[in-house]
Amino acid sequence: MGAGGSAPTLPNLATGEAAPLYERVKRHMSEAILVGEWPPGMVLPSETALAQGFGIAVGTVRRAMSDLVAEGLLTRRRKTGTVVTGRTPHHSLRFFFQYFRLHRADGLLVRSTSQFLSVEALPATQAQSETLQIKGGGVIAIHRIRHVDDRPVMHDRLVMAQERLPDLPLDTAQLPALLYLHLLERYGIRISAVREQITADLASDEDIALLQLDGRQAVLTIDEVAYDQAGVPTILGWHRATTAAHTYVNEVR
Structure with missing residues (x-):
């Protein structure tokens, strides 16, 4: 609808997630x-039509749209309806599912894609058990590369308590591309805070190979602990990135 577009295709959201x-x-x-699926200037269908498309109550749609208006992604216009603004939000944890913290040199957000290299179920070390407050069992360890414009820019190692993710696939082909979003929708785990330690290091042989670097140049290293909505440590992360064409930005509001 509106701005030369057609009515959006809506999934049924009424069932199945935490x-x-x-x-x-x-x-x-x-x-x-x-x-960009809903472009700037697009006039959204009415709240009633959206609710019917999603298979949910009108009040639920109204609450979600009110939040997006407050955040600047939508605006309400008399006689026209609700319109996509086209504003690009600053990075924050609200958008961490799709976007991460390497920005282009001009400051714009970039969208990354993930390639999973490995996923394993391993015994937890004592340090992992203490930090993640593991009561029993091991951890799931994931290694992945993040690409921007088909170029590798960061590789990550993530460790999570297996007891909190009982059916997470141990097959790289079946892992969800948007891991944080999957944690929210499948397990009700919202990543609400992140504590980071940021340093620089000389590229290792692994960095050179995975990030396609020309020799032993400096790389950005980020060690982090991510916490859920209850303040429980949920993810241990180790990230190594090239900043040759990107700037690291972390803005939490």
Whole structure:
């Protein structure tokens, strides 16, 4: 609808996931806007039509849309309706599912894609058990590369308590591309805070191979602990990135 576009295709969101329903609606709508599926100037269908498309109550859609208006992604116009603004939000944890913290040199957000190299179920070390507050069992360890414009820019190692993710696939081909979003929708785990330690290091042989570097140049290293909505340490992360064409930005509001 509007701005030369057609009515959006809407998934049925009424069943099957742990995250609050309005959060899933908001997430779907913000993703559609941020990746350009709903372009600037597009006039959205009415709240009633959206609710019917999503298979949910009008009040749930209204709450999600009100949040997106407050965040600047949508605006309400008299006689026209609700319109996509085209504004690009600053990076924050709200958009961490699709976007990460390497920005272009001009400051614009970039969208990354993930390639999983390995996923393993391993015994937890004592340090991992203490930090992640593991009561029993081991950890799931993931190694992945992040690409921007088909070029590798960062590789990550992530460790999570297996007891909190009982059916997470141990096959790289089946891992969800948007891991944080999967944690929210499948397990009700919202990553709400991140504590980071940032340093520089000389590229290792692994960095050179994975990031396609020309020799032993400096790389950015980020060691982090990510916490869920209850303040429980949930993910241990180690990231190594080239900043030859990108700037690291972390803005939490």
